[in-house]
Amino acid sequence: MKIEQLRDQIRYHAHRYHVLDTPEISDADYDALVRDLIAVETEHPELITADSPTQRVGAVPSDLFGAVTHRERMFSLDNVESTTELEAWDERAARQLGRNPSGYVCELKIDGLAVSLTYEDGVLSRAATRGDGTTGEDITANVRTIEAVPLRLFGDVPQVLEARGEIYLPIDAFDDLNASQLDTGRKVFANPRNAAAGSVRQKDPTVTASRDLSIWVYQLGFVQGGPDFEYHWETMEYLASLGFRTNPASELVADLAAVERYVADIETARHRLKYQTDGVVIKIDDLAEQAELGFTAKAPRWAIAYKFPPEEQITTLVGIEVGVGRTGRVTPFAVLDPVFVGGVTVTNATLHNEDEVHRKDVRIGDRVIVRRAGEVIPEVVGPIISSRDGTETVWHMPENCPFCGNPIILPEGEKVARCTGGLECPSRLREWLAHFVGRSGMDIEGMGYKTIDLLITEGLARDPADIFFLEPAALLGREGWGDLSVSKLMSGIDEARHRPVARLLIGLGIRHVGGTVARVLARTFRSVDALVGASEDEISSIDGIGPTIAASVRSWALSAETPPLIEKFRRGGVRLADEEPEAATGDLLAGVTLVITGTLAGFSRDESKAAVEERGGKVTGSVSGRTTAVVAGESPGGSKMTKAADLNVPIADEALFVRLLDEGPPALDS
Ligand code: IVH
Numbered sequence: 001m002k003i004e005q006l007r008d009q010i011r012y013h014a015h016r017y018h019v020l021d022t023p024e025i026s027d028a029d030y031d032a033l034v035r036d037l038i039a040v041e042t043e044h045p046e047l048i049t050a051d052s053p054t055q056r057v058g059a060v061p062s063d064l065f066g067a068v069t070h071r072e073r074m075f076s077l078d079n080v081e082s083t084t085e086l087e088a089w090d091e092r093a094a095r096q097l098g099r100n101p102s103g104y105v106c107e108l109k110i111d112g113l114a115v116s117l118t119y120e121d122g123v124l125s126r127a128a129t130r131g132d133g134t135t136g137e138d139i140t141a142n143v144r145t146i147e148a149v150p151l152r153l154f155g156d157v158p159q160v161l162e163a164r165g166e167i168y169l170p171i172d173a174f175d176d177l178n179a180s181q182l183d184t185g186r187k188v189f190a191n192p193r194n195a196a197a198g199s200v201r202q203k204d205p206t207v208t209a210s211r212d213l214s215i216w217v218y219q220l221g222f223v224q225g226g227p228d229f230e231y232h233w234e235t236m237e238y239l240a241s242l243g244f245r246t247n248p249a250s251e252l253v254a255d256l257a258a259v260e261r262y263v264a265d266i267e268t269a270r271h272r273l274k275y276q277t278d279g280v281v282i283k284i285d286d287l288a289e290q291a292e293l294g295f296t297a298k299a300p301r302w303a304i305a306y307k308f309p310p311e312e313q314i315t316t317l318v319g320i321e322v323g324v325g326r327t328g329r330v331t332p333f334a335v336l337d338p339v340f341v342g343g344v345t346v347t348n349a350t351l352h353n354e355d356e357v358h359r360k361d362v363r364i365g366d367r368v369i370v371r372r373a374g375e376v377i378p379e380v381v382g383p384i385i386s387s388r389d390g391t392e393t394v395w396h397m398p399e400n401c402p403f404c405g406n407p408i409i410l411p412e413g414e415k416v417a418r419c420t421g422g423l424e425c426p427s428r429l430r431e432w433l434a435h436f437v438g439r440s441g442m443d444i445e446g447m448g449y450k451t452i453d454l455l456i457t458e459g460l461a462r463d464p465a466d467i468f469f470l471e472p473a474a475l476l477g478r479e480g481w482g483d484l485s486v487s488k489l490m491s492g493i494d495e496a497r498h499r500p501v502a503r504l505l506i507g508l509g510i511r512h513v514g515g516t517v518a519r520v521l522a523r524t525f526r527s528v529d530a531l532v533g534a535s536e537d538e539i540s541s542i543d544g545i546g547p548t549i550a551a552s553v554r555s556w557a558l559s560a561e562t563p564p565l566i567e568k569f570r571r572g573g574v575r576l577a578d579e580e581p582e583a584a585t586g587d588l589l590a591g592v593t594l595v596i597t598g599t600l601a602g603f604s605r606d607e608s609k610a611a612v613e614e615r616g617g618k619v620t621g622s623v624s625g626r627t628t629a630v631v632a633g634e635s636p637g638g639s640k641m642t643k644a645a646d647l648n649v650p651i652a653d654e655a656l657f658v659r660l661l662d663e664g665p666p667a668l669d670s
Helices: 004-020 027-043 085-096 171-183 193-202 205-209 232-242 256-270 287-293 354-359 427-438 451-456 462-468 481-498 501-510 515-525 526-531 536-540 545-559 562-571 580-586 605-614 638-646 654-663 663-670
Strands: 067-069 105-112 113-120 123-129 135-137 160-168 214-224 250-252 277-284 303-305 310-324 329-341 344-350 367-371 378-382 417-419 593-597 618-620 629-632
Touching: 085 256, 085 303, 085 526, 113 193, 160 193, 171 193, 171 545, 193 205, 205 310, 214 232, 232 250, 232 287, 250 256, 250 427, 250 638, 256 277, 256 367, 256 638, 256 654, 310 378, 310 427, 329 618, 344 378, 367 462, 378 462, 378 593, 427 451, 427 462, 427 501, 462 562, 481 562, 501 515, 501 526, 515 605, 526 562, 545 562, 545 629, 593 605, 605 618, 605 654, 629 638, 629 654, 654 663
Parallel strands: 593 618, 593 629
Antiparallel strands: 067 135, 105 250, 105 277, 113 123, 113 160, 123 135, 160 214, 277 303, 310 329, 310 367, 329 344, 329 417, 367 378
C-alpha cells in the first residue's frame, strides 16, 4: 500500500475516534495501522511529512511562544447574566437591523482557552493564543499534540483557512491531573480552564501531550480561496466536513423564546457534560445581518455570551469543625467566609476525612478554592499556597466528640473516624432521627430538624422508637405548638406506624441497607423478627444480596441495641410484619413507563430504576407520548420537564413516586 493511503486510513479512523466519538475499528487494529506507518517511515525517513499522523510530538520546530499577529482580530464577547439583559441585547440588534434577527445559533460556551488554527493548503501551519486579540503567542508545537486537532483537513481545502475554537480539559482528565499534582506535591489547578491554559503553556510539548486536552471549534475565521457562505450554521457544517470537532449540542433556533429555552435547558443539563461550560454563546445566524451589526471596540454586536454563575470561587477558610452522622461517622468540614458559588452563598464545605485534609494540605486561615457544581455538596478543592503568610495552622481530628465527649476512634486501616458515644451522642441521634422520619424512611409529616431538636433537648426522644410514645401534652403549649400542629404531628406518627416493613428497615439505618436491599429483605423475610433470626448464610443466599450486606445485617441483629429497640417499636404499635405477600407487587406497575429526572433523596439512580422494574414497570431516558409520568427529583432536567408539559404527561414528586411504588397507577389519580 502507498504510504499516503495508509496515512489517510489512519486519519480517517483517528477522526472517527477523537472527533466524532464513533470508532469503527478496535484500538488494537488502529495501533497496528500506526505501527505499520512507523515501520515504513523508519525505513524511509525521507518520506516523513509534517502532517503525518506520527508527527504530533516534536516533529516541526516552532517558535514556541513567539509573537503571532492574527490575520483577523480575535474579538472577545460581551456578557449578559439574565434573560432581561439578553432581551435588551436582542432589542438593540433588532433596532439596528430594523427587524428581528432571522435566526440564532445557540452554542455552549466552553470554559477553556481560545485558539486560532491556521491551515495552508489543508495542512496545519500555525496555532496561536488569542493574546490581546491582535497579537497572540505561537503554540503550534503544543497544539499539534492534541489528537482532536487535525494536522491535515479532509476534502477540497482552501488555500488558507483559519478556524477558531476552545482548547479544554475534560473534567475527568482535570480530576486525574489534580490528583497527580497533589501526589507529587505540586500545585492544584483551580479549574479546568486554568489547567488547560497551564498545559498548553508547557515548554515541553510531551507534557502537553500527556494531558488529554481536546478542542471544540466554534468559528470560521479568515478564508482565502474557499466557498461563500450565508449563515454561521453553514460555516459550522463546513468546518465539521473538513474534520474539525464541532459541538453537537449547538442548535439553530428561530426566535428569542427558543434561545431562552435553550439557555434554561443547558443550565440544568450542564453538570452531566464531561467538560465545563460557563454559559451559552448566542450568535445571529445570518452573516449579512452580522455584517450590518458589526463590532464594538471589544466585541461583536451579533453575538452575546449568557454567563452562568461561577462554580468555583476563592475564599478564606476560617475554621475546621466536625459533624457526627447517623452511623457515628465523624466528618470534618470547612467553615468559610461566605462566598457566592454555583448559584448560592456557601458557608460550609465538606473535607471528607482527616486524611483528605492533610493530603490537600488545607490549613485554618488558608485562602482556598471552593467548588459547588450542580446539586453536589460544596467542597474545598485545595489551598492557594502562594497566599500564605505563616499564620495558618494545621488541623487535627479532636480526640473527643464535641457533641457527647466520648472518644473518637479511627479503626485500624480505615479512613473514617467514628464517635464511640452510640445513641448517647446527640448529634448522631439527631441525624438518625432525621433519617428515620425522612421521606425514604417512615416519612412522618411535619417532623423536621426543629421538632427533632426539641425532642432531643427535652429528653423526649432517646431513640427512634420513643417517637411512638410521644404524648400530645408533652408538646402542647410550647412555642409554635398549638392544637392543630400537635394533632397533625400525631396523625403523621400514627400513619407511620403502618408503613411497610421495608420502610422501617430503611429508617433503621443498617449499614449498606438502602431502599432496594430493604425491599428485597422485607419481601424475603416478611417480618423484622424473621430477619433478626436469619443466619448470615440465609441472607447472603438471596438473589442480589452479597456477603458484605449479609454480614452488616447480621451484626445489626446481634448488636445489644437491636432487640430492646424492636421490642419498643412493638409496644409503640409499629408494624413489624407485612401481611400481604409483597410478591403481589410483581405486576403492580405493568404497562407503566416512567422517566426519572433529577436527584431523589431516598433512591440512587439504580435503586429507583430497580424498584420500578421489580414491579413490572419500565424506566426510559426520554419523554414521549407513551410516558406514564415523569418523576422529578431535585434539579430535574429542564428539557424533560418542558417536554412533559408539552405532551401533558403528569409530573410526580418523590412522595408521589413512593406511593406509586406502594399503590400502583391509582396513586396518580389522587
Ligand atoms: S465566539 C467573535 N463561541 O469565550 C466571536 N467563543 O468570552 C468570538 N468561547 O474568547 C468568540 N465558547 O474563548 C465563541 N461557542 C463559543 C465559545 C466562545 C467559548 C470563548 C472564547 C472567547 C470567550 C469570550
